[in-house]
Amino acid sequence: MAALSLSNVGPIYRREIRSYFNSPVAYVVIVVFLAIVGWYFSNNLFLMNTASMRIVFELVPLVFLFFVPAVTMRLLAEEKKSGTLELLTTKPVRDVEIVLGKFLAAWTLLAATLAPTLIYLVTLMMLGNPDLGPVVAGYLGLMLTGGVYIAIGIFASSLTENQIVAFLIALVIVLAFFLADKVLMYVPGVIAPTVEYLGIDYHFSSIARGVIDSRDVIYFGSVLGFALLMATASLERRKW
Amino acid sequence: MSIAVRNLVKKYGDTPAINDISFDVKTGEILGFLGPNGAGKTTTMKIITCYMPPSSGSVEVDGMNTAEQSLEVRRKIGYLPEMNPLYLDMNVIDYLEYSAQLHGLRGGAVQHRIKEMVHDCGLEDVRHKDIGEMSKGYRQRVGLAQSMIHDPEVLILDEPTSGLDPNQIAEIRALIKQLGRAKTVVLSTHILSEVQATCDRVLIIHEGKIVANGSPAQLQQEFQGADTITVELKTGPGDPLTLIAPKLKAVAYVSGVSLLAHDDGHSTFEIHADKGNDIREALFRIAVSEGWIVLEMHRRVTTLEEVFHKLTTA
Numbered sequence: 001m002a003a004l005s006l007s008n009v010g011p012i013y014r015r016e017i018r019s020y021f022n023s024p025v026a027y028v029v030i031v032v033f034l035a036i037v038g039w040y041f042s043n044n045l046f047l048m049n050t051a052s053m054r055i056v057f058e059l060v061p062l063v064f065l066f067f068v069p070a071v072t073m074r075l076l077a078e079e080k081k082s083g084t085l086e087l088l089t090t091k092p093v094r095d096v097e098i099v100l101g102k103f104l105a106a107w108t109l110l111a112a113t114l115a116p117t118l119i120y121l122v123t124l125m126m127l128g129n130p131d132l133g134p135v136v137a138g139y140l141g142l143m144l145t146g147g148v149y150i151a152i153g154i155f156a157s158s159l160t161e162n163q164i165v166a167f168l169i170a171l172v173i174v175l176a177f178f179l180a181d182k183v184l185m186y187v188p189g190v191i192a193p194t195v196e197y198l199g200i201d202y203h204f205s206s207i208a209r210g211v212i213d214s215r216d217v218i219y220f221g222s223v224l225g226f227a228l229l230m231a232t233a234s235l236e237r238r239k240w
Numbered sequence: 241m242s243i244a245v246r247n248l249v250k251k252y253g254d255t256p257a258i259n260d261i262s263f264d265v266k267t268g269e270i271l272g273f274l275g276p277n278g279a280g281k282t283t284t285m286k287i288i289t290c291y292m293p294p295s296s297g298s299v300e301v302d303g304m305n306t307a308e309q310s311l312e313v314r315r316k317i318g319y320l321p322e323m324n325p326l327y328l329d330m331n332v333i334d335y336l337e338y339s340a341q342l343h344g345l346r347g348g349a350v351q352h353r354i355k356e357m358v359h360d361c362g363l364e365d366v367r368h369k370d371i372g373e374m375s376k377g378y379r380q381r382v383g384l385a386q387s388m389i390h391d392p393e394v395l396i397l398d399e400p401t402s403g404l405d406p407n408q409i410a411e412i413r414a415l416i417k418q419l420g421r422a423k424t425v426v427l428s429t430h431i432l433s434e435v436q437a438t439c440d441r442v443l444i445i446h447e448g449k450i451v452a453n454g455s456p457a458q459l460q461q462e463f464q465g466a467d468t469i470t471v472e473l474k475t476g477p478g479d480p481l482t483l484i485a486p487k488l489k490a491v492a493y494v495s496g497v498s499l500l501a502h503d504d505g506h507s508t509f510e511i512h513a514d515k516g517n518d519i520r521e522a523l524f525r526i527a528v529s530e531g532w533i534v535l536e537m538h539r540r541v542t543t544l545e546e547v548f549h550k551l552t553t554a
Contacts, residue, residue: 011341019329083325087386090289090321091342092314238292 008093012101013108016075020109029071030113036063041120051127056117057138057208061201064146065178069170071109072153073163075102076235081161085235095235099228103147103154110146114139134210141207144220145200149174151227158234177223241302241316241393241424242267243288248297250283257283259448260297265424270417272439273428276552280448281428282322285398288426289319301394315343318392322399324383328372332363332382335371336389343390357385360419362411377408384412388419395420397427401434413438432544442544446552456544463547466495467513468540471523472506474533480507484532491526493517506535 020026037059044055079085088098124130149170156170157163181199184192196202200223203216243265250258258280265271273281287294288301290310299306301313327335336357340350358367361381366374371382380400387395400416401409409431416427417438429435435442436456444452444459452459475484480502488497488511496512513519520539527534 007344008342011338015327015330015338018334019327023329082328083321083323084327086286086291086321087319087325088342090291090314090317090319091339092311092344093342094311 006094006097006100008091008097009101009104012088012093012098013104016102016105017108020105026109026112029067029109030116033063033067033113034116037117038120041117045123051124051130053121053124053130053135053138056120057142060114060117060142061145061178061204064142064149065171065174067113068106068110068146068149069153069156069167069174072106072150072170073157073167075106075154076157076231077161077163077166080158089235089238096228096232098235099154099158099231103150103228106150106153107143107147110150111143114142114146131210134208137210137212138208140212141204144207144217144224145204148177148200148220148224148227151224151231152177155227155231155234158231243394243424243426244300245284245288246298246300248284248287248299249295250280250287250292251295256295256448258445261445261448261450262297263443263450263453265426267424268422269441270420270425270427270439272435272442273426273445274430274432274435274442274548275428275445276430279445279552281445282398284445285319285396285426285428289317289396290314315390316392317394317396318387318390320383320387320395320397320400322402324380326371326379326382326386329370331370332358332367332385335382336385339386340389345390353389353391357389360388361385361415377404377411380404380408380412381415384415384419393423395423395425395427397425399428399430401429401431409434432548436544444548444551451551452547459547460542460544463550464515464542466515467517467519469511469513469520469523470500470508470536470538470540471511471527471534472508472536473527474506474535476505480509484530485509487526487530488523491519491522493519493522508536 037056040055040059044050044052076085079088089095121130121135152173153166153170156173157166159169160166177198177200179199181196181202184196187195197219203219206213206216245261245263248258248261249256261280261284273284275281286292288299288306290306290313293307301316304313306313327338330338333354336354337350340353345353358364361384363378363381363385366378371379374382384397384400387397395416397416401412404412413434416425427438439456441455442452442459443450452462454462473480473484481499484507485497485499488494488509491511493514494511495514498510499507500510501508511519511523518539520537523537524534526532
């Protein structure tokens, strides 16, 4: 095959972004997200008197468990159902370009959702002198975790025409990754380290401590890449 | 830009949707794909447009194999799928821009082609309207505009007029004829008059096989059964069965005569003649020599409907 050209990612990305932000979906999602996180943050700040971003980094991965599948469920399922996917895949566009364009669009929405939480950081900086290293690392960790969830969500969305089914499949897979390192006491000792390594929270907390370890980066990169590959393969399933 | 389909087979599980289909479409030809629902029209089109590969056999568009040079083939094809799927939340201009970009058009070429297609497909009044708010006829125009945005050399249209009212059908048909000039067009339909009005050649497929292939006129001729002629004669009093029928039977090539109606010196006969012989002139001459007055004479021609019916019901 000729050198991989990804020139069609752009148009697909822009269409998805427009579709998110031209409909109430993006705004509803952002508002709900900020309301939840903001409530916990201000509780923490005013009632517990802790000026820390820690609560954000503890809470957001949990919220993402539901938030991300809701954002990704329609990405391919809707196009499958309406038939536009047939039109899209008969244009001179590679399946991987479709998957990447949609992935990047959902990732952008995620970033746009997280961006307003920087106001909490500004608040903290006015009140005290927070250590910025872990905060930057924490945000990086959130984007990576969210990225993995999105990739899984797109894969789930490629499996069905039904958005609710896509949501549930994504939720189950994402929960499995989230819980992996929390059920270690129930798994046989031999495979416990492997299961722990698969746990997404294990790597997230490692990054959120401010240490960017190559093992964690490799973990995020490979799970994300694998999920996107699976989504592409699942799109190509029509050719089997 | 020719299309060559060779020994195409597509199986869903064990049941073949199409079973060993071969045909050619010449450059500039409009080919009509005819067949009952489920005959394999859509499947064949999905293979030509590289949506899915065949189980066996091959399709070449301009000498390029759809399986091996899929991207190149897709660049040359404009496709309007069955049911005309569209993004209902986009407006016409945005959607056409998106389609143009996916076909690799960039910069000024995009705007130029959008302008042309909006004009050609009569979309000026609705250009900024959301597709979801538009009528079926307009949506179909958007679907056509989308399929031709990159000025493709091959057009594949899967039931482009289904679900439209008669006026809209006429409009879309005229559009296809006008815009499809100098393009190689394959269109499927089950409206037979459409084939007669638009297509150079017809392919009738049934249960995954090609059962007829030729121009509409050729097919009518090929499947023309025995000639049937209805004549109404004014013959005066007397029993038409004994007085007239034997004389009609004596005309060359006549194989059978039956009396359809008889009333007060008027008789209507149905006359069967051997296939491929026009006996109207002979009938006229005998009427003149016998002094009968011909009130009506009508030769029944096999319609495409009858050809279709004959071939697709077994």
